[in-house]
Amino acid sequence: MASEAVPSPMRSFAALGGAVVDAPQTVEERLGRYQILGELGRGGMGRVLRALDPEIGREVAVKVLLRPHGSDPEPLERFIAEARITGQLEHPNIVPVYDVGVTEQGQVYYVMKRVAGQSLDAVLTTASEDWSLHRLLAAFVSVCAAVSFAHSRGVIHQDLKPQNIILGAFDEVLVLDWGLAALLRAGLDIPDATISSGGLGGTPGFIAPEAIRAPNAPPTPWMDQWSLGATLYTVLCGRPPYEGPTARATLDATLAGPPIDPRLRSSGRAVPNELAELCQQAMHADPARRLPDVAALGAAVRAFLEGSQRRARALVLVAEADALAPQIQAQREEAARLNKAAEAQLVGVRGLDPIEKKRAAWALQDAAAAAERAAALQQVVWEERLQGALQLSPDLHEAHVRLALHHRRLLEAAEARRDPGAASRAEWLLRQHDRGHHRRWLAGTGALTLHTDPPGATARLHPLIVEDRQLRPARGVAMGETPLTDHPIAPGCYLIVLDHPGHASVRYPIQIPRAGRWDGVPPGEDAPLAIRLPKTEALGPEDVLVPAGWFWAGGDDEAPDSLSLRRVWVDSFVARRHPVTNAEYLLWINTLIQAGQSEEAELHVPRDVQRPTHPTEGAPLFKREGSKFFGPPSDHDPDRWARLPVIGVNLQSARAFAAAQGWRLPNELEREKLARGVDGRRFPWGDHHDPAMSCGVLSQTLPQPVPVGSFPLDCSVYGASGLAGNVRDLCDNEWTEQGPAQDGERLIHQPAALDVPFVSARGGAWSSTAVLSRSAARLADAPSTRYAVRGLRLIRAL
Structure with missing residues (x-):
């Protein structure tokens, strides 16, 4: 100096x-x-x-x-x-x-x-409520500023401790007692005999270990830094880092090693990790491993304070977001209630009814839409509050946790509706905000429970993978014999093939959600339903089995009149692989004539009229010779015509034909499950459409019906074909906006009355664009009307 x-x-x-x-x-x-x-x-x-x-x-x-x-x-x-x-x-x-x-x-x-106030030591001893940790740390920053200034002038304090720091009533902070600094600055020695009285150049417990080892060595700024670290330790814990029965014992403890971690010693409040680590660095036994200078120590505490202030403001924004959450939920619940009330008012109201019958329901729907808009806007504000909190405090756990849960729900919804773009975005954002809570869910293995009747079936698992824009079964892996209980399985879509001696092979598709399970438990029950394996002779070569279980219905915004996304339980049924052909229907008509029921045959013969005023009007599509109907007109290839799907049949005739075969017409949700499987795919073969995959308006140079099975790619996971094109299938339930009747989540087969305005039809046709080929698309047909684009498909109970 x-x-x-x-x-x-x-x-x-x-x-x-x-x-x-x-x-x-x-x-x-x-x-x-x-x-x-x-x-x-x-x-x-x-x-x-x-x-x-x-x-x-x-x-x-x-x-x-x-x-x-x-x-x-x-x-x-x-x-x-x-x-x-x-x-x-x-x-x-x-x-x-x-x-x-x-x-x-x-x-x-x-x-x-003269400063009106008390020492830091007195404040800590009395645990004054006026001095919060934040306020004490702000005072400590001022102390660091004073000591840093002194160091810049070549002065080392050498006796920094809480007793030498005065805290004024008006937030004044003053460092006192520069007596030892004066002594050391003047170059005077301290006799060894004065150690017990503080003559070492400080107060035991606040003296750096290198000063204790070499009391006559020149003082350094890092000694003051160590003392300030000990002072910060005392602020955090309410007690000094080293305490002993004598001054010598305290000095020996200082030389023995670092003090107890302040996080383990604080008796009142939690010690922030950043400050605990800062204490440990400032008090490191090796001066070279301490902070560069006291200014850096003060800057670090200031940065923590600024961060804590930002955190406090950020938590206010989180609280504001939390206050919005119940409002958003209430708006959504109100919208659902209003929509349900509107649906109830529209029951029995026909499309052709006057506006007066619909006005009250419309008002409810408008109010529901307003509530949904309000909820959507509040959701935007909710997210802005949390994003604003992260702008203030980027690592704020409370904001990240809420946003992670929000994006997880969005991801679940996007995956359920098979929206890959929205799912990718939601997953990326979830991973950005997740602080470990959702890690297992994101990568979590699911579980499969599968019982069969009879048990002991071999199960082979085939992952469904995308090839040429189609979901195809990959090479299978043996899973063992049923029953399987909580069998670990990665999330995804699969086809399980079940085989048992003397029984038909069963195709059983499943979808394992992330960290979820598939167990086949019916609604309202708590035990899995055993998948029935029919005897080999119970299924014909053109029969396909749809096992009982859950499937995703609706939820396709691009499909006309799609139902809302819902999970539905459908009991098992057997379906014919193809729509009914001309040959099959002709055989029945001829059988009626042979049985002397010519009038009934005349009633049920397919006709080419589109919108008749009487069910028997229009030219027959079968050519009659003598007492029988013999098939195609003379300008048709008989073999090709025989394999074409029958058209021009109304609901009454379709029912009569099905009953004569011991079968029935499907409910539209049975038809949807037959096409989609369980995973909510958009088309029978997957999520992408191409004209070459099904018989539609762009599939041929001259659009027309084709023999069943002509488009082999138009095939569902169960093996049924012609579900997206050629002819759509007549369904035996009344068409309503809400969909067919259900008992809770279980589908009820409730045939439509012949006098209802509309019945349902499903599937695309030879004249359809791709949008009608989507498996969730719904069409409403008059029950007495005959169509050139609609055929029929038969199902029966197992």
Whole structure:
């Protein structure tokens, strides 16, 4: 240090002049020009008096040398050096020195600013509620600023501790007692005998280990940093890092190793990780591994404070988002209630009915739409609040947790409706916000429980993979014999092929959700339903089995009149692989004639009229010769015509034909499951359409019906064909906007009355565009109407 920075204490004493005498132990009335008002306190070297400066009219603090110990100059030199050093350190957080002097009686004193407050030690001891951790840390930053300034002037404090930090009533923060700094700055030695009284250059518990090992070594700024680290430790824990029954025991503990982690020692409040680690770094035994300087220590605490302030503001935004959440939920529930009420009012109302019959329901639907819009807008605000919180505090756990759950729900919904774009976006955002809560779900293995009747079937698992834009079974893997219970399986779509001696092979598609399970438990029950394996002779070569279970219905926004996405239980049934052909229907008509039922045959013969006013109007599509119907007109290839799907049949005739075969017409949800399987695919073969995959308007140069089975790619996971094109299938349930009747989540087969306005039809046709080929598309047909694009498909119970 340059000698000009702090004048020699001996020269200062000489400048004051006169003999120095012991200070009286009572409070004087005056000291120089200062009127003494009382004593504020005393230490080993001096007393601090409360005084009034009459020339300015302000109260000050006057420090008086308590006892100069006769001829020993050291106390006087230390006292004068302290006054000079403190006076030269002009900083807002260092007590300013106003004056220095010697009375006529030889009493040495210096005058300082009087601070109304208490020491940091007293604040921590009393655990004052006025001093929050945030406020204490802000004061600590000011202390670091003062010490950093002193270091810049070449001064080392050497006695930093909570007792030497004053906290004023108006947030003043002052570092006191620069006496040891003065002593060290003056180059004076400290005898070994003074260790127990603090002569080592500090206070045990707040002295850096390197200072203890080498008490005569020159002080360094890193020693002060260690003391500040110990002070910060005390702030966080309410007690110093080292405590012993004696000063020597405390010093030995300091040399023995680092203190207990402050996070394990705090008795009142949780210690933030950042501050605990900061203490440990500042108090590291190796000075080279401490922070670069005290300024860096203060900056780190300031950064924590700024972060905590931002965190506090961010938590306010999270609270605002939380307040919106129940409002959003209430709006959505209200919208659902209003829509349900509107549906109830529209029951029995026909499309051709006047507006007056629909107005009340429309009002409910409008109110529901308004509630949905309000919920959507509030959802945007909710997300903005959480994103705003992350702008303030990027690592805010509370915001990330809420957004992660939000995006998980969006991902689940997107995957359920088979929207890959939305699913990819939701998954990416979920991974960005997830803090570990959803990791297992994102990559989680699912579970399969599968029982069969009879048990002991071999199960082979085929993952469904996309090839040429079609979902195709990959090579199978043996799973063992049924029953299977909680068999681990990765999330995805699969086809299980079940084989049992003497029984037909059963195709059983499943969909394993992320970290979910597939167990075949029917609605309202708690045990899996065993998949029935029919005897080999129970199924014909053109029969396909659809096992009982859940499937995803509706939920296709691009399919006309698609139902809303719903999970439906459908009991097992057997379906014919192809629509009914001309040959099959012709055989029945001829059988009626042969049985003497010519009038009934005439009633049920297919006709080419589109919208007749009477069910028997229109030219027959079968050519009659004599007493029988013999098939195609003369301009048709008989073999090709025989394999064409029958058309021009109304509901009454279709039912009669099905009943004569011991079968029935499907409900539209049975027909949808037959086409889609269980995974909600858009088309029977997957999620992509191409004209070459089914018989539609763009599939041929001249659009027309084709023999069944002509488009082999138009095939479902169960093996049924012609579900997306050629002819659509007549379904035996009344068409309503809400869909067919259900008992909760279980489908009920409820045939339509012949006089209902509309019955359902499903599937694309030879004249259809791709949109009608979507498996969730719904069409409404008049039951008595005959169509050139509609055929029929038969099903029966197993």
